[in-house]
Amino acid sequence: MVDAVVSYMVERLGDYLIREATFLGGVRSEAVSLKNDLEWMNCFIKDAEEKQVDNPLIRQWVSDIRDIAYDCEDVLDEFMIKVHDGEVTPDVLKAEGEESSKRSQRLLTSFKNSVAKSSRKGKEKVTTYNIGKQIEALKKRLSDVSRRRQEYGLENINVKREGESSAFGRLKQLRKTNSFSFEENVVGYKNETEKLLAKLLEDEPRRYVISIWGTGGLGKTTLAGKLYNNSAIKQKFHRCAWVSVSQDYNTQDLLGRIMKSFNSGNTTEKFETMSQDDMERCLHKSLQGCSYLVVIDDIWHKEAWASLKRAFPNNKNGSRVIITTRIKDVAERSDERTHVHELRFLNQEESWQLFCEKAFWNLNIDEGLEKLGREMVEKCGGLPLAIVVLGGLLSTKKPQEWNLVRDNIWRHLRNDSIQITQLLALSFNDLPYQLKLCFLYLSNFPEDFEIKTERLIRLWVAEGYIPHDEEIMEDVALNYLNELINRSLIQKGQMRFGMVGTCRVHDLLRDLAIQKAKELNLVQFYDELRNSAHSSKVSCRRLAIYSGMKGTLWLQQCNPLLRSLLFFDLYRDRPTVEQFIPTLCTRFRFLRVLEFERFIARSWSLPKDIDKLIHLKYLGLRDTVNIPESLLNLSNLETLHLPEELCGSGAFLPTEIWKLQSLRHLIGARTGPLRIDNMTNLQTLKTVRDDTWTKTNPETLVNLRELDLSVYYEREKKFTFDSIAKLKSIKILTVTLSNDHFFPTLQPLSYCRYLRHLCLTGKMEKLPGEMHVLLPNVESLWLAKSKLVDDPMPILEKMLNLTELILGYGCYSGKKMVCTAKGFPRLESLKLIMAKDLEEWQIEDGALPVLRGLQLSGYSQFKLPERLESVPLLP
Template sequence: MADAFLSFAVQKLGDFLIQQISLRKNLRKEIEWLRNELLFIQSFLKDAEQKQYGDNRVQQWVFEINSIANDAVAILETYSFEAGKGASRVKACACICRKEKKFYNVSKEIQSLKQQIMDISRKRETYGITNINSNAGEGPSNQSAMVRTLRRTTSYVDDQDYIFVGLQDVVQALLAQLLKAEPRRSVVSIYGMGGLGKTTLARNLYRSPNMVSSFPTRAWICVSQEYNTMDLLKTTIKSIQGRTKETLQLLETMTEGDLEFHLHDLLKERKYLVVVDDVWQREAWESLKRAFPDGKNGSRVIITTRKEDVAERADDRGFGHELRFLSQEESWDLFCRKLLDVGAMVPEMESLAKDMVEKCRGLPLAIVVLSGLLSHRGGVDKWQEVKDHLWKNIMKDKSIEISCILSLSYNDLSTVLKQCFLYFGIFPEDQVLKAENIIRLWMAEGFVPNGDERMEDVAEGFLNELIRRSLVQVVDTFWEKVTDCRVHDLLRDLAIKKGIGGKLL
């Protein structure tokens, strides 16, 4: 496990060096040093992982390495995030140096990691941890494999996943509500049917520059149908307080009451914004609410829910917003922006697509999946086939049943992609999944063919194809590479249905 994490960090550092062409010379040297040290330490991990069960000090040693690797990745992510704010990546690179001090003192942080790594190396000798890595001695070839990995192209996902279309009137109204000078902690609830874009809208508000600068403390909690209040409280505390070893240990000893009290205490002096996403029962918010103090400093809570009564009763004087469907123009815009090759859409195809998009009745999930499906089917005939199929299942109100679009998109997958997609059915609803873990699990299940290309790359290609088809959503990326993803509830239901039908689940 530690090994996997260390390799991840080494890879991230390498990617960072490749991408950050305008990095200051000293800083580049320090990051190179850090990467090489972590690479070196990796060769001692096997021994350490074996010895840690009999020796607490070695266990601590492994933990410290993990946390250094973690910190190194976190520093780069913060740096990239700050540098990328509101600017294109090219511009961001150019202004990194100028704004370096203001943004983040990376150099200082790395100095501190350097110190910790030197301590680690000293302890390694004291504890007698040796290099028993089975790959030891394969230096050059190993090294070149590593370089290949580091140089592997990372631009699998483009900005498509952060596309936010239309709803500008809604965004403005909600921002005004959230930013107004009302000291009382108030709740803004967004409600509407599944796939309407509540989470996407909340994410857009959460990331909006005005909100980022107005709320120094921000947290995102995803509740879903089967929630556990203690876990939600812990997640919130971790995202505010950081994931230090002390915090993690402390949280494990706490009862629900302690957690509530701790979070309350943590937030009482702060102006915070919390998004409580996908609430199904009123009780969920009721039990969390006690931990969110009203310090009369303008703190805000955004709740998203499919249920009107949850939205209406979240706060006596709160603001419930029923999210509207997209207009026809917005729907068409979303369809085109999600289409892989708009240029290849000849007029006959455009006319077919317009008919189909119209029947999605402004439901974004239906539109993005339809766009993903048509992106992989070239030509007028193929699009006509899709339309014919959908028209056979048209409902009384003349709209297309969303499950029909989702099913069609699933049926269009190759066998191996079907297997990969169905696999998402085993995870809990709304769970954010590490792309790296999914890839490993697919490989372990034997879904990924073994050929000339690295299996990880092939599996990553599968994930990206599911993303391009909008069957999987991107939650987070690092240098354009997906790091976290999830499957929309309605698609997860489909995966479960098909998986049970095919006796896979």
């Protein structure tokens, strides 16, 4: 894990060397040397943690390096604060001939004004000499850590001593041992078993792969074992084999175990003496003319099956391969012919049935125990492994002890089962370092919290977890999010515009993230309602306050070097918090992230000292707030998230908001005109009123990707899409008409070639007949209050790339809809809301071929077409 922190710090050092070269001046070479030393040291850390995690000397060694990495960040950030405060002598600006830059000139002027002021206060001047001494001290500490490797015999850190066994190795052996210890009576997955069994037994002669994927502990191995041991399977296939792969596999070893499995453990043939090529030829020859089934359990990399499949002939006699994996990409790309099955979580009744089989075999169920049991089972979130361990644990407890388990459920499960934590930890350990930090950041959020993915992405960017390269950081962060979803570490929530709109973390995985973050001294949280404060270490860098602030005494004791401060629910503590906010801006000056999720009902004011937070990149204010002009001094601010509901007078922003040139996301309802013309870095603008938009030159907003525009009153008559057509990067567009006027022609939108998601709320005389030509790339379409008289389906079904369609309240007032053959070829999600007059919906054969989700609301007398009865209903 520490490799993630050190790698992150190496990247930050690189960023400083590029962005702050002017100020680092004569110590630039020392900073480069420090960066190189950290990179060199990081080469040893990962193996040290994985292979000798139980060695206390190793743990201390990597802990020392972690602390040095944190201190590197502190030295650089503190230096920039002193630069901002004018505590730097002007000679620092003369470095490397860059004094003529515009930025240096502006700062030089402000420094001259502030140096005299700071001198009167007796403040110490800071020069490059001072920071140079601090960097030299850090380099010496790294040198001492390196020396201690030799003193304590850690020079062969990557070589495991005789007799030592890593946690990873023990778990790997545990998986091999338990590969065939399947439950005879498996609860749940009846339909899945029947469906996959039919795929295995069907007449298709070509060999193909069936991939079962899902999170650790979901029952992939159990389901594969249920199929493997089915009597019909034994009758169909001449040869059957099972092999468990895991992360650290050896192809030759796998081939040997498969050959032994095919031979029912007969080791008369000397497989051990064969080369890998000989094994492949021998196995291929032995399977000629046979129908075979092989289960490749627990694959982490698609190369594992690729390295084996040459040994398996395609006899065209119905042979099959079953793969189990936690990773979607591995499941989908294992073979050219693959049937992918994503294993679901157990539903409520299945979970309770499984629990009862484990917990009540020697206890009588009474009303009190059932209530406690159901409460704990719900916390397991449908994860079979957690339910089995919980049931087994409670079966050994007296009824009066159940309350104790309920109050600390995850601690009890960890203590009772070595397998449950280590199985989930495997997924974390397999992550590249960038994804490790992104996953650990999720420990900031409260239990069962529904996280908006856009918010999470912007927080990751603000924290510096996303590398600065040629790609747009938000796109890289979205890829990271999808990777964590595909690796079964994050669960999808609601969808928005055809994308994952919200996500959540299973409680067991959240507990794992908290545990790992605690080891890294990365996150702490405070929850007064539950009387809990996780990690009281003063050196933690991130703090989340879920509820309560008891006189703010606890926060006053926290680390002044905090980088992230998230308030989730302080509604009851308004007077106390209001008093503390001015102190916050002077005490926690290293903050990059500051957010108030739910604060107070009435208007409140940000302090003028907000501009002291010079490192601030993300500011989230979810209640009505008065914003001072000093906000415009936050030159690093990238996200400003205001309340999205327009309450009272709304949020008044300084009219010169354009001075925030680093701003990428300006979000929330607000009143009053704004000048945003030259905000060239702006990617998100929502919600903006037309009185601002009409005074804006859209051609200057070259990076704007999402626009939410509200058009009011008499200006609706003059509104056109001409200005929006000039937004060359626009991907998501929402336009709302507030009155009874009609939308003008959509023709100008044909120039928005990157437009993917369109939401229009307001009247339309009719849909353009050539809508599929005007908007060929639109994937998600939302129409509301359109008051269409003609059936919209004949026009919309021709939009070939449409995957999500929402016909909202008041969209269509007709009584009949028809979807013709081959209509909506790619539509996956369809929502029809409050079309009360609809009486008939005809769907011809071949229409909606890939529809996976359907939502109908507000229909009193309407019969669902038979063709759609099997489509899952969306919430």
